[in-house]
Amino acid sequence: MIKKKLFLGTNTKMYKTISETLEYLSDLITLTSDIDWDDVELFVIPSFTSLESAGKLLRERGSRISLGAQNMCWEESGQFTGEISPIMLKEVGTGIIEIGHSERRHIFGETDQQENLKVKCALKHNFKALLCIGETLEQKNYDISDEVLSMQLKIGLHGISARQAGNLWIAYEPVWAIGVNGIPATKEYAAMKHKTIRGVLCRLFGETTGNSIPILYGGSVNNQNAADLISMPDIDGLFIGRSAWNAENFNKIIRTVYPLWKASRAELK
Ligand code: PEP
Numbered sequence: 500m501i502k503k504k505l506f507l508g509t510n511t512k513m514y515k516t517i518s519e520t521l522e523y524l525s526d527l528i529t530l531t532s533d534i535d536w537d538d539v540e541l542f543v544i545p546s547f548t549s550l551e552s553a554g555k556l557l558r559e560r561g562s563r564i565s566l567g568a569q570n571m572c573w574e575e576s577g578q579f580t581g582e583i584s585p586i587m588l589k590e591v592g593t594g595i596i597e598i599g600h601s602e603r604r605h606i607f608g609e610t611d612q613q614e615n616l617k618v619k620c621a622l623k624h625n626f627k628a629l630l631c632i633g634e635t636l637e638q639k640n641y642d643i644s645d646e647v648l649s650m651q652l653k654i655g656l657h658g659i660s661a662r663q664a665g666n667l668w669i670a671y672e673p674v675w676a677i678g679v680n681g682i683p684a685t686k687e688y689a690a691m692k693h694k695t696i697r698g699v700l701c702r703l704f705g706e707t708t709g710n711s712i713p714i715l716y717g718g719s720v721n722n723q724n725a726a727d728l729i730s731m732p733d734i735d736g737l738f739i740g741r742s743a744w745n746a747e748n749f750n751k752i753i754r755t756v757y758p759l760w761k762a763s764r765a766e767l768k
Contacts, residue, residue: 505666505729506713506736507753508542509743510569510597515768520549521556524747528562531753536563536584539757540736544569544597547583554592557599559671567595567629569702570603573616585624588695596621599655601674611654618655629668630655632696633654633718636675643697644673655750661704670713670738671696676718678740681718693733729756730763 515523524543531541544567545553546597550603564649572582582734588596598621614630621628632651634644649669659667671692676684683690701709701756716728717738725742743749 501567503711504522504540504735505538505757506542506715507556507739507756508540508544508565508567508595508715509677509739509749510544511546511602511744512569512740514744515545515548515549517546517549518614520545520553523687523744523746524553524556524564527558528560528564528598530558530746530750531564532562534563534753534757539564539695539753540711541623541753542567544595550593551591551751562604565594565627567597567627568593569583569597569600571596571617571626571690572587572628573613573620585620585626588626589624593626594647595628595629595668597628597631597670599651601633601672601677602680605674611651614651614655615645615657617668619658620667622659625666627666627668628714629670629738631672631678631717631753633672635676639673639675644692646697649699652696652703656703658702661708664704664708664712666697666701668701669712669713671684672717672738678719681719683724686724686731689716689728689734690731697733698760709748720752722748722755725752725756729760 542565557564568588571588572579574583575584575586598617603609618628618630632648634647638647673684696714700712713735713740714733715736716734720737720739721742
């Protein structure tokens with residue numbers, strides 16, 4: 500299977516105010532201005548409050564960096580205090596909706612059924628839906644990671660057609676690998692889980708669509724492990740937290756992985 504694009508993105512979580520986001524994005528736009536956008540899908544998912552100004556900046560600078568939202572309600576409007584609707588996110592030019600990040604699931608108690616409502620809603624509104632999945636350390640120790648991933652995909656993607664799945668991205672982010680206390684997955688472990696995910700996607704949507712859905716790895720990606728991870732089969736991109744929150748460092752990772760990805764793609768042709 501020839502990989503179409505390299506996916507590299509970051510979610511800045513509850514960090515960076517509007518001015519900090521703009522400073523960061525401005526640096527990132529400058530540093531990445533020579534990127535071959537036919538090859539690379541670069542995206543940033545900042546705070547809700549930053550989205551509008553970030554979108555304006557990207558348009559003014561003519562950058563092809565995409566913007567995403569960290570969460571979204573599955574309803575268009577109504578009595579949902581504290582939630583943000585797809586219409587509101589469209590209004591500020593958001594293209595991607597991140598769904599089911601481990602912090603949403605494990606701190607805020609979101610369920611697979613709720614993620615499914617969000618995926619359906621995001622696809623209905625023509626967003627790219629970035630569904631995050633991943634097992635906890637306890638589940639890994641019980642050796643039920645594959646079952647957990649399979650369940651998260653089967654419920655999270657329930658009722659989605661192969662045609663709709665064209666706008667679907669998956670991030671595999673093992674819970675034990677994320678954040679300051681996270682231990683990054685080895686490239687072998689990550690590749691094994693990506694293979695499992697690919698298998699489920701092919702069973703759900705058929706080989707052609709299943710193989711075309713990008714699967715990104717996330718969880719303590721850094722300058723040391725990015726090259727190894729991107730060289731593995733079925734790892735189509737990296738979803739990076741801390742190591743990407745400094746534009747120069749993110750750019751270093753981009754420059755490290757892009758030539759490797761390009762070379763591996765040439766070999767597949
Ligand atoms: C994340 O929270 O999705 C993430 C990948 O963070 P980090 O890279 O900092 O582990």
